[in-house]
Amino acid sequence: MTTTERSPGLINDHAHLADVPAIHRLIQYWADETGDVLPRSEGEIYGTLRDFMVLRDVQDGREQIVAAGALHIEWKDLAEVKSLVVDPKQQGRGLGRVVVEALLDEAGRLGLRTVFALTTTPAFFERVGFQQAAVSSFPRKVWNECFRCPKYSNCDEVAVSIDLRDKGLRDGLLRDGPSA
Numbered sequence: 262m263t264t265t266e267r268s269p270g271l272i273n274d275h276a277h278l279a280d281v282p283a284i285h286r287l288i289q290y291w292a293d294e295t296g297d298v299l300p301r302s303e304g305e306i307y308g309t310l311r312d313f314m315v316l317r318d319v320q321d322g323r324e325q326i327v328a329a330g331a332l333h334i335e336w337k338d339l340a341e342v343k344s345l346v347v348d349p350k351q352q353g354r355g356l357g358r359v360v361v362e363a364l365l366d367e368a369g370r371l372g373l374r375t376v377f378a379l380t381t382t383p384a385f386f387e388r389v390g391f392q393q394a395a396v397s398s399f400p401r402k403v404w405n406e407c408f409r410c411p412k413y414s415n416c417d418e419v420a421v422s423i424d425l426r427d428k429g430l431r432d433g434l435l436r437d438g439p440s441a
């Protein structure tokens with residue numbers, strides 16, 4: 262659990278069981294409103310709860326989940342960002358970035374090399390360090406999940422990915438400055 266630099270009341274944390282209804286509400290909101298994320302049942306969220314990070318906004322002792330996202334391991338070197346959602350009243354405050362960076366830190370800690378996402382908002386992911394990629398670069402995803410998706414033949418999502426070795430190098434350069 263860490264306090265973010267953006268606001269002292271914002272806490273970056275692994276999801277707890279009690280967070281599931283709030284995570285479900287945010288996912289359902291965006292699934293209904295724009296279809297930018299796939300709907301997930303509460304059962305699916307409980308089943309993958311250890312994938313989820315949340316941002317808690319704690320003000321005057323009251324706590325609210327303002328953003329959430331999941332990192333799902335696909336293979337020994339590959340994971341996917343899924344179900345990334347920000348409270349619609351809190352968009353554009355950098356919360357999506359905080360969640361993605363927390364998921365990437367987790368991926369780095371686990372020793373993963375590549376993180377990808379299938380998204381209708383590639384521009385957001387590009388702002389946080391991902392690059393567009395071919396969906397065919399992730400055949401396990403296509404074979405395991407996309408084939409079962411109702412939107413498969415009419416998919417509006419773009420693949421984006423980040424190589425964590427490049428990210429580590431970039432973060433090191435930003436921290437230490439380029440070596441002469």
Ligand SMILES: CC(C)(COP(=O)(O)OP(=O)(O)OC[C@H]1O[C@@H](n2cnc3c(N)ncnc32)[C@H](O)[C@@H]1OP(=O)(O)O)[C@@H](O)C(=O)NCCC(=O)NCCS
Pocket residue numbers: 291297298343344345346347348351352353354355356357358359378379380381382384385386388389
């Ligand atoms: C997409 C989403 C996660 C972004 O979260 P957010 O907190 O509003 O985004 P941030 O404030 O962290 O933005 C980080 C950067 O991305 C940019 N950005 C955010 N949303 C963007 C969009 N839709 N298109 C282009 N750029 C975007 C921001 O301008 C910012 O750029 P900057 O670093 O140059 O200032 C959020 O809007 C959301 O929940 N959308 C609905 C669900 C969804 O689309 N989830 C992703 C599906 S995989």
